[in-house]
Amino acid sequence: MKHAHIRIYSANAETNRRLDARVGLGSVGDLRATSRRRRGNTYLMILGVVTLLTVTALAGVSVLRANRAAISLDGDVAQARVLAKSAMQMGVQMAVDDIDGWRATLGDGAWLDGVRVDQESTVSLFASDETDGDIADDRFDEVTLTAVGRVNSAVQSIEAVLEIDVGGYETMAASVFSDDEMEIETDSIDVESFLGSNDEVEEHGEDIDEFGEIRIDGSGDAVHVGPMSLEMPPPEIALDELEAIGTRMSVESFPGYQIKNTVLTEKSNQFGPVNPRGVYIIDCANKKFVIRDSLIRGTIVLINPGGGSEMRNNMHWEPLYPTDPALVVFGDHEFQLSDSDVVTASITGAYIHPDDEDWVDAHDDSTLTGFIYVDGDLKIKDHFRLVGAVVVGGEVRLEGDVVIENGPNYAESEVVGFRRANGLRFKRGAWRRVVR
Amino acid sequence: MVEVVISMFIVSVTLVASLSLAPAMLRGDQELADRARAQQLGLELLAESEAAPFDDAPAGTGARALGIDELLESIGITLGGSGSGGALESAVATLGGSAGGFRSGSLGGSVESAELNRSLFTSISDYDGWFASPPESRDGTAYDELAGWAREVQVTFIDPATLDESATETGVRRVTVRVYRGEQELASVVSFRTEAGWEAR
Numbered sequence: 169m170k171h172a173h174i175r176i177y178s179a180n181a182e183t184n185r186r187l188d189a190r191v192g193l194g195s196v197g198d199l200r201a202t203s204r205r206r207r208g209n210t211y212l213m214i215l216g217v218v219t220l221l222t223v224t225a226l227a228g229v230s231v232l233r234a235n236r237a238a239i240s241l242d243g244d245v246a247q248a249r250v251l252a253k254s255a256m257q258m259g260v261q262m263a264v265d266d267i268d269g270w271r272a273t274l275g276d277g278a279w280l281d282g283v284r285v286d287q288e289s290t291v292s293l294f295a296s297d298e299t300d301g302d303i304a305d306d307r308f309d310e311v312t313l314t315a316v317g318r319v320n321s322a323v324q325s326i327e328a329v330l331e332i333d334v335g336g337y338e339t340m341a342a343s344v345f346s347d348d349e350m351e352i353e354t355d356s357i358d359v360e361s362f363l364g365s366n367d368e369v370e371e372h373g374e375d376i377d378e379f380g381e382i383r384i385d386g387s388g389d390a391v392h393v394g395p396m397s398l399e400m401p402p403p404e405i406a407l408d409e410l411e412a413i414g415t416r417m418s419v420e421s422f423p424g425y426q427i428k429n430t431v432l433t434e435k436s437n438q439f440g441p442v443n444p445r446g447v448y449i450i451d452c453a454n455k456k457f458v459i460r461d462s463l464i465r466g467t468i469v470l471i472n473p474g475g476g477s478e479m480r481n482n483m484h485w486e487p488l489y490p491t492d493p494a495l496v497v498f499g500d501h502e503f504q505l506s507d508s509d510v511v512t513a514s515i516t517g518a519y520i521h522p523d524d525e526d527w528v529d530a531h532d533d534s535t536l537t538g539f540i541y542v543d544g545d546l547k548i549k550d551h552f553r554l555v556g557a558v559v560v561g562g563e564v565r566l567e568g569d570v571v572i573e574n575g576p577n578y579a580e581s582e583v584v585g586f587r588r589a590n591g592l593r594f595k596r597g598a599w600r601r602v603v604r
Numbered sequence: 605m606v607e608v609v610i611s612m613f614i615v616s617v618t619l620v621a622s623l624s625l626a627p628a629m630l631r632g633d634q635e636l637a638d639r640a641r642a643q644q645l646g647l648e649l650l651a652e653s654e655a656a657p658f659d660d661a662p663a664g665t666g667a668r669a670l671g672i673d674e675l676l677e678s679i680g681i682t683l684g685g686s687g688s689g690g691a692l693e694s695a696v697a698t699l700g701g702s703a704g705g706f707r708s709g710s711l712g713g714s715v716e717s718a719e720l721n722r723s724l725f726t727s728i729s730d731y732d733g734w735f736a737s738p739p740e741s742r743d744g745t746a747y748d749e750l751a752g753w754a755r756e757v758q759v760t761f762i763d764p765a766t767l768d769e770s771a772t773e774t775g776v777r778r779v780t781v782r783v784y785r786g787e788q789e790l791a792s793v794v795s796f797r798t799e800a801g802w803e804a805r
Contacts, residue, residue, distance in 0.1 A: 216612040218618045225622050234630050239636050243643040250650060250795045258764050258802025259773050264800035265764075284765055291767075328639060330804070514735065593804045 198333060212390065220415075239562055241312070245348060247289065251317030252326045252507050255280055255291040257435035259313050260330065260592055267589065271304040282318075290411045292316040298329075307589055308332045315388045329598035333591040334582050339364070339559050340539065341579035342474035343572040346546075346564040347400045353567045361557070362576040365564075366397055399588075400561060404542045410496060413584065414447035415440070419455050427459045430527055433465040435521035446488040452499075459483070461514035463528055469496045478502035482514055486537040490576055491585050492554065494538030501542045504549040509533045539578050541586065642783035642790035645739055645755055649781045650793050652722070652742055658802035659727035659775070669781065692799040720744070727804055728797055732759035739783070754784040762796060 213278040263270040294314045303311055316323065339345040342419060343359035347586045350365040363369070395432040419425055421439045430438055434446035446466020450457065456474040464485045470477065477497070485493045510533045520528055536554045543561040550568030556575035558564075577589055578586070721744030725731060737754035739748045745754070762778045763768040770780070776798045783791040 199798055211607045211611055214615060218614050221618050221622055229625070229627055232636075235636050236632070239640045239643075239768040242640070246643060246647055247793055250647070250793065254794075255795035256797040258776060258796055259801075259803045261764055261798035265775065282767075283766055289794070352673055448625075591803065592800065 169371045180485040185289075187466060206230075213512045222233065228377075231252035231539060239579070241322055244288075244319040245324060246320070246324045248319040248324035249326070251289060251291050252315040252324045253286060253317075253456045255315035255317065256313055256326065256328055256594075258291070259293045259295070259315070260451075260594075263330070263592055272309060274303075276303050276325065279313075289317070289319045292318070298419075306590050307335055307592055308587070313453065325435065325602045327598075327600050328594040330592050331595045332589045334578075335590045336579045336581050336586055336588045337399055337401050337559075337588050338579050339400060340500055340557055340581075340583070340586065341495060341575075341577060344558045344564060345398070345558070345567075346560040346562070348560075348562070348563040351565040352483050354570060356568070357566060358451045359570070360574040361572070363566075364398070367563075368401070391482060401423060401541065401559065401586045401588070403561060404543075405468070406496060406541065408500065410447060410467070410493075413443075413445055414449040414467065415443035416449045416451070416469040419452045419457065422450070422457070424458075425452070425455045425461065427460070427462055427464070427468075429461050429516075430518040430526060431515055431520045432462045432468075433439050433463075433521070433527075436519060436524045445492065447492065462518075463512070463515060463531060464494075465527065466522075467492045467494060467496070469498075470501070471498050473497060473499040473501065475500070476502070478504060480504045482508055482534045484531045484533060484535060487539075491582050492538070493586065494536065495540045497542045498546065499542075500544035500546070500562070501551060502547040503552050505536075505553070506534060507551040507553075535573065539575070539583050539586065544600070624762050638785055639790050641750075642753075642785070643793070645750075645753075645783045646781040646791045646793035649739075649755060649757065650779060650795050652729050653728055653779050653781075654795060654797065656725060656728045656731065657673075658797055658799045659729055728779065729759060731757045731779065733757070737784075752786055756784075758782075764798070 180531060195406055196215045216274055222414045232535040262274060263577050264278060266273055270548070270570075274295065276296055278292065278438045279292050282290045282292050284290050292315070294316075296312050296314075297305075297309050298312050299309050305307065310332070312327060313330055314325060316325045316352060320325075328362075342364045344350070347365045347366045349367045350363065352363070352369065357363075402529060417440050427439075432439075432446075433442075433450070435442055436445055438446070443466070447469070448466065449469040449471065451471045454471040454474045456476040457470060458477065459468065459479045460481045460483070462483060464483070467489050470578045477499065478501065479495075480503075482587045502593075509532055515528070534551075534553065538556045540554070540556065540558045541561075542558070546558070547560040548558075548564070548566050548568070548570055552568070552570045554570075554571070555573045557578050558572070618678075637749045664764045681788065722731070722734065723744070733756075735754065735756040736746075737752075738747050738750040738754040739753055758780045760778050760780075761772060761774050762768070762776045763774055764776045767778070776796060779795050779797060781793050784790055
């Protein structure tokens with residue numbers, strides 16, 4: 169309930185004070201204080217509103233800045249990812265630019281280390297061999313590449329595996345190919361592929377065109393005279409790879425320095441220990457070494473053969489695996505074979521592993537199968553029948569009856585010792601983002 | 605009375621500051637949206653160029669990789685002459701229209717045509733000097749909502765070890781896509797393409 173108060177002032181101040189006190193009113197000074205409080209409250213309220221407005225504005229600015237930073241970061245992340253992919257491409261280019269030596273020169277670790285793209289961006293690329301930790305030890309090992317793109321504070325890393333596109337040499341697509349001169353001294357030559365040489369070809373026989381195609385300049389559809397320039401297999405690599413899988417034997421293990429009237433396979437070897445792959449490496453120590461009248465299932469590698477080393481009479485020969493070569497000679501060699509199919513008659517009394525008996529019985533034909541490489545000069549004298557290809561590092565001379573049918577396309581195969589890194593490619597399904 | 609004056613002053617200053625900030629914030633919002641869009645436009649064209657085969661044609665020569673004569677003939681322009689910039693400009697003027705084209709390179713002038721679009725490109729080099737305003741899709745459809753925007757591509761030879769520009773073929777190309785709104789560059793995105801990388805993909 170409200171009460172109205174009527175102040176009655178007298179001329180006496182003391183009386184007024186008493187009256188005020190009686191009705192419960194303060195003095196005039198109290199009234200002034202109340203007024204100040206009200207103004208102070210208004211002032212505080214205004215300051216509060218101002219503060220609120222300021223805080224709101226500052227918050228707006230902060231949100232704007234945060235948005236700007238987020239959008240900028242989004243852009244940086246996208247650009248960093250593009251740069252990481254770019255670094256992958258550059259890595260492949262660096263390897264291809266030094267296709268024969270990149271494993272040694274680039275090696276494990278950083279190929280690109282924070283290379284600056286612009287003021288804000290860098291790219292890095294790291295390589296490793298997840299197989300054995302050493303990129304340089306095997307030219308066919310896969311290489312894991314980790315690329316890092318960095319833009320300001322945004323970092324993106326991706327990983328991919330680089331695999332080697334393995335094949336053979338183009339020369340291996342020929343029936344016979346020589347790095348030096350080729351002399352054709354026969355009018356009986358039948359080849360399914362082509363004859364080729366990186367040097368000149370001399371023809372002294374007649375009508376050879378009707379049997380096959382002589383390709384000299386690489387066009388492949390006409391007879392040409394002129395040099396080709398196809399890459400030859402490096403013999404040192406062939407020897408390294410074959411020694412890694414083969415069994416070395418002394419020439420003294422072979423009576424008369426001959427493989428004669430015998431069976432030589434991954435199970436049958438009367439001259440020494442067997443090699444599970446049938447790969448036997450014989451250092452001929454410059455002795456004349458002859459292979460004749462035998463059945464061979466495997467690979468023979470002849471090192472340092474003496475003059476006159478040859479293969480003669482009746483031979484049946486095939487490698488254990490199609491991707492193994494049949495014969496590799498680091499020196500000169502001759503073929504002088506017979507056209508009779510009576511190989512088994514020659515091996516009476518030879519040691520034959522029981523598991524090989526059926527195979528021996530089934531292969532009485534005098535035929536060679538597989539890839540043959542001769543690092544020196546080769547002379548093919550007569551009755552040469554091959555299902556495969558011959559590549560010669562020196563000169564080749566074809567005489568007598570020569571018939572060569574196509575085997576596998578060795579230029580596209582992975583013949584041990586004669587594999588070539590034709591290129592690099594990213595392994596499918598091996599791309600992934602990583603944190604680095 | 606003094607307090608009221610001071611308060612009014614503070615409020616006024618604050619209000620003025622806030623009101624002057626508001627348009628800046630709105631502009632900032634717009635710019636942010638523009639930059640985000642520009643980034644996407646840049647990445648879009650970059651991704652498209654990454655799908656184009658690598659070739660050994662010289663960069664910095666505009667459409668030379670494709671053969672500008674062949675390119676123009678494919679859209680019905682026969683120069684019948686040396687292919688100078690003047691002749692090209694004349695041919696373009698005949699066709700009329702404003703769309704994508706080349707504005708740098710060996711041509712000595714800009715080439716624009718409504719019929720010229722990136723679907724005619726056959727290699728990464730074809731992108732060098734490409735310019736379109738407004739930006740357009742690969743088949744030449746203009747992004748009409750982006751009037752006043754522009755997108756251009758530059759392709760240069762790069763030394764792979766240093767990433768510096770090279771005057772000769774190195775097997776490495778730097779592809780830069782820049783996006784503008786008016787005269788302002790809003791985004792610039794970069795990728796590197798290599799011949800071996802393309803073959804290894």
